[in-house]
Amino acid sequence: MDTSNHWYGHAHILSEYCGLPFEQPRPIWGVLQHGWNLLHGFGPGHEPPYGFPKFVWSHANLRRGQAVGWRDYAVIGAPWNYLLELKKDVEPVPPADEREGTIFYPFHTWDHGEINGDHDRLIAEILDTEEGPVTVCLYWIEYDMPEIRRRYEDAGFRVICHGKRGTLRQGTDIRFLHKQYAEQIRHRRVASNRLTTAIFYGASVGSEVAVYGDPMTFADVRDASVRDGNDQARRLFPEFHGVETDAEEVRATTVRELGLDAMASPAELRALFGWEITA
Amino acid sequence: MNDTDTPSKIGAYSVVSGDMYDWSDMVGARTLPRGPVLTRFAVATASDASHLLVVGPHDLELLDAAIGRAATTTVVLRTHPDAKLVSERYADRAVDVVCGDLRSWTPDRPADAVLALDGFGRVATIDAAPTDWHAIAEHVVGLATPDSRLAVVVPNPASPLAQLRTVAPEASNEDADWSFPVHDRANPSSLADASARFAGRGYTLWPDVGSPTLAAAPEACSVALAVAHGRPSDTPTLREVQPALGRTLDTLGAEAAAGGWLVTRGLDPIPAVVGVDRTGDETSWTAAERSWLVEAMRDSARRDASGLRRHVRLLREAVADAPERWCGLQVDEIGLDAGRVVPVHESTVKLGESADEILLGLLDELAAFICAAGWRHPWPAGRGRDELTVLLAATIDVAVTPADVRTVRQQRESSLASTGMTPVVAPRQAPQDADPGELRRLMDENEALQGQVTWFKQQMRQRQTMTHEVRTATRRDVAALNDRIKELEDQLSARQAPAVNRVARRASTVPGRARAGFGRVPGVRPAARLLRRALRAIRRVAGR
Structure with missing residues (x-):
């Protein structure tokens, strides 16, 4: 199994959705898209080997992949969608009047690169903009950096982290998305300084969404494979940008980008992933 | 400017x-x-x-x-x-x-x-x-x-050429030309549709929109012109499209069979036919009504000996009259107009010297089409292209040998190559024509597959290691059980009744555990049998 299939507990959620154990998902014959992006479904430099099916979230990912000559695509929607399906009865999204405050996701570094940006400026913008309590969700790297974490805490924000995505199946918080779901449904707004996966997740659970503030930049835009796609995202998805956004437009785009209209049944997923129960 | x-x-x-x-x-x-x-x-x-x-x-x-x-x-x-x-x-x-x-x-x-x-x-x-x-x-x-x-x-997705291209063999993963076959239902279904959208006039493009060698207004595009430009020189597998093209042209007309259409509006006067010959030079074109090649192939298909003879004779007479007009043409560039054989364009190329040589070269190309263009039973019957050419020449009383045919073909193909032209029908790909790029692609694919195999091997090794560890642990447990049984047997042999009762109670749970966890581990079943015997002995002793 491609180890990125485990990130954020994606394989685990899909396993549970298919009626199989959550804790120990079977190997998926193929590669899952692990985050929303403006590429072909996979990160820069991540080229699934020939013959491996590519399970992507949206038809836009499929079209981009096919445009660069990649084959073997299947659009199944985001694993998040399947978590929503699993949660709809046991932990449903509460009514709007029971939700309060904002959860803000600052743009973050990643395992192989850093970003440049002014956290203090961003904090000031959040304080100027948001009414009510603010929860700031840091990526695990920033969360483990006291000098950054403390700035948000000192500003009076509740600071949390959903967990680690892990590397090579080590250190993965397999309930990452569960934690994210629990946090998002208790907040009225989901915001970030960049259009990111979390914004789409927020929109999918009926949160108001907003993208504003210093977008920060990658410190090492080495070549076209690690480019800063913020401007492109603003051009392509203007409906998400700004302090106030149009819920209807945002919802329509979210359905397309998360593939909420492209979900597979448990039987279909089992067949696609090579999870047919043979015993 | x-x-x-x-x-x-x-x-x-x-x-x-x-x-x-x-x-x-x-x-x-x-x-x-x-x-x-x-x-x-x-x-x-x-x-x-x-x-x-x-x-x-x-x-x-x-x-x-x-x-x-x-x-x-x-x-x-x-x-x-x-x-x-x-x-x-x-x-x-x-x-x-x-x-x-x-x-x-x-x-x-x-x-x-x-x-x-x-x-x-x-x-x-x-x-x-x-x-x-x-x-x-x-x-x-x-x-x-x-x-x-x-x-x-x-x-024009409906052109025979476009349709044949869509059924090309599966493209390799490294093939940059591969694209997902998107079909746009809104694509105009005819040149008239497309022209109407822009209030313009239209040209048919041949052989395709990628590299057209002919743009002709529909009224000026005859079957002969379309056939002469219906053979893409860069796509060997599609060179044999003429019979299908001939049928489509007769049925639907040049506009519907074209590789594509060009809609123009407001341009300075442009001739009704704009085209280049096979060397890439602009030339003048004769919009002959029919294609001599297609008509001769139809004679062949319906076994019309007299029809074929007549067409070959017409060609011989035309070539004999003015060999200089024919010396640069290939067989799919011959038109039939009002019962006369005419060249579809002027050419300065020289593919043959004498009239006999030119005629034999053209008949050899006709034979190539008859052999290669989809006729299941070439006729006149022969044992291949050389002999078929001999027979075609014989229909007009010209006696040649297969060796003569090969000599003329060799000279002709050499002349074609020197002018950048290609033979009418691509020869079978010989090993020396192997594409190094194809080899590289296959090697890359092989390397990728080897990567997958390595990945699987690693997975298998991991599982093997895990299985080994489980088996070792199980054997250790079985050994412990055996030791315990031995200990019980020793205690029984010492006939210590109070102690035996306690032992019997504790030991009575052992077979169940053994069955549940280790039933398939080698050595467990004999150990269980031994344990049951021991238990029976304990119960006997305890019952006394």
């Missing part, structure tokens, strides 16, 4: 929504329409325009010819690499380059000339849901003045 009068600009471009990264429509992608025929239309469109709009990617040589003719030019491309390429190439010219979806761009002033020779297939971003031909056409109309000049290429 004097370039020094125009403002210079730096190598930069503007960006609108729908810009695409990571790939190019101009480099390493499906070939862009090019060639002298399209260039002529591009130049006619751009000449003296005040604002030329170039829609989508275009061949750079073609752009070079057109851009200098207009006062200002805007090129709209959807990908960043292409926008960079074009903006750098024309950095010192009055050329604005816009990167993004054509529908996101609004010009400062409408264009008075529009060039869209790649059609509308590569102007919309793939980030958004696919759009259709009509939506783009409507937008293009809105970007230009009502009386603007225009040249738009529209592919």
Whole structure:
């Protein structure tokens, strides 16, 4: 199994959705898209080997992949969608009047690169903009950096982290998305300084969404494979940008980008992933 | 236009929504329409325009010819690499380059000339849901003045050539030409449809829209012309399309069978037929009514000996009368007009010297078509192309040997090669023709597969290790059980009744555990049997 299939507990959620154990998902014959992006479904430099099916979230990912000559695509929607399906009865999204405050996701570094940006400026913008309590969700790297974490805490924000995505199946918080779901449904707004996966997740659970503030930049835009796609995202998805956004437009785009209209049944997923129960 | 009068600009471009990264429509992608025929239309469109709009990617040589003719030019491309390429190439010219979806761009002033020779297939971003031909056409109309000049290429998916290409063998994963076969239902179904959209006039393009060698108005495009241009020289597997093309032309007409259409509006007078011969030179064309090749092949198909004889005789007479008119032609460039055999164009090439040699070469090419173009039972019967040529020559009382045929063919193919022309039917690919690129692709694919095998081996090793560890632990447990049994037996043999009762109670749970956990481990079943015997002995002792 491609180890990125485990990130954020994606394989685990899909396993549970298919009626199989959550804790120990079977190997998926193929590669899952692990985050929303403006590429072909996979990160820069991540080229699934020939013959491996590519399970992507949206038809836009499929079209981009096919445009660069990649084959073997299947659009199944985001694993998040399947978590929503699993949660709809046991932990449903509460009514709007029971939700309060904002959860803000600052743009973050990643395992192989850093970003440049002014956290203090961003904090000031959040304080100027948001009414009510603010929860700031840091990526695990920033969360483990006291000098950054403390700035948000000192500003009076509740600071949390959903967990680690892990590397090579080590250190993965397999309930990452569960934690994210629990946090998002208790907040009225989901915001970030960049259009990111979390914004789409927020929109999918009926949160108001907003993208504003210093977008920060990658410190090492080495070549076209690690480019800063913020401007492109603003051009392509203007409906998400700004302090106030149009819920209807945002919802329509979210359905397309998360593939909420492209979900597979448990039987279909089992067949696609090579999870047919043979015993 | 004097370039020094125009403002210079730096190598930069503007960006609108729908810009695409990571790939190019101009480099390493499906070939862009090019060639002298399209260039002529591009130049006619751009000449003296005040604002030329170039829609989508275009061949750079073609752009070079057109851009200098207009006062200002805007090129709209959807990908960043292409926008960079074009903006750098024309950095010192009055050329604005816009990167993004054509529908996101609004010009400062409408264009008075529009060039869209790649059609509308590569102007919309793939980030958004696919759009259709009509939506783009409507937008293009809105970007230009009502009386603007225009040249738009529209592919014809129903042409025999296009259809044969869609059933080409599976493309390799490394094949950059591969593209997902998108079918646009809004694509105009005819040249009339396409022309009506722009209130223009149309030309049929042959053999395809990628590199047409002929653009002919429908009324000027005869079967002979279409057949003469229906053999793409760069696609060997499609060279045998003539019989299918002949049938389609007879049934649907030249317009419906064309590789594509060119819609023009407001251009300076352009002849009804614009074309180049197989050496790439412009020449004059005779719109002969029928194709001699197709008619002769039909005679062959229906076993019409007298018909075939008549066609061969007509050809001999025409060649004998004026060999210089035939010495540069191939067999699919022969027309039949009012019962006479005529060349479809003039040629300065020399593929043969004497009339006999030229005729034999043409008959040999007819034989090649009859052998290779899909006839299951070539007729007149022969044992191959050489003997079939001998028989065709014999129908007009010309006696030649297979050796003569091969000699003429060799000379002819050598002359063809020296002029950049290709044989009418591609010979079977010999080992020496193997494509090194294909070998490299296969090796790359092999390497990728080896990578997968390595991955599987690693997985298997991990599982093997895990199985080994489990088995070792199980054996350890079995050994412990055996030790315990031995201990119990020792205690029993010492006949210590109170102690035995306790032992019996504790030991009675052991077989159950053994069955549940280790039933399939070697040694467990004998151990369990032994334990049961021991238990029976304990119970006997305890019962006393």
